Structure formats: C-alpha cells, structure tokens
Amino acid sequence: xxxxxxxxxxxxxxxxxxxxxxxxxxxxxxxxxxxxxxxxxxxxxxxxxxxxxxxxxxxxxxxxxxxxxx
Numbered sequence: 001x002x003x004x005x006x007x008x009x010x011x012x013x014x015x016x017x018x019x020x021x022x023x024x025x026x027x028x029x030x031x032x033x034x035x036x037x038x039x040x041x042x043x044x045x046x047x048x049x050x051x052x053x054x055x056x057x058x059x060x061x062x063x064x065x066x067x068x069x070x
Contacts, residue, residue: 023059027056027057028054028056029054029057032052032066035069036049036067036069037050037064039062039063039064040062041061046062050064
C-alpha cells in the first residue's frame, strides 16, 4: 500500500521538475558581444536594455530582441 501512495507523489514531483526546467529554459537568454538586448512587454518597447551576457526575463509577458551596435 505504501508503494502505491509513493507513485502518485513521484509523478507529481517529476511533472513539477519538468515544468520548472521548461520555465527556466525560456526565461534565460544570451546577448552576444556587439549587441544590446531590447525588451518588449505587451508589444510596447521598454526603456531598459541589456548588455552582452546571460539574462533572465519572464517568458510570455516579456520578449526581447538582440540589436547589433557595432
């Protein structure tokens, strides 16, 4: 009986880990050297930009584009 109770918990944990890894995968983005990142929220251009490197954003709500500066 204990084994049957553990299986649904393991499945829920596995689904949670997979969902979290997908969220992190879409949240982290890289800006290359010679570029800046510009951000959009709801289609509106935000005033903040990002320098080269890895950055975090909220997926679906915020999107970005890499713009070449050099």
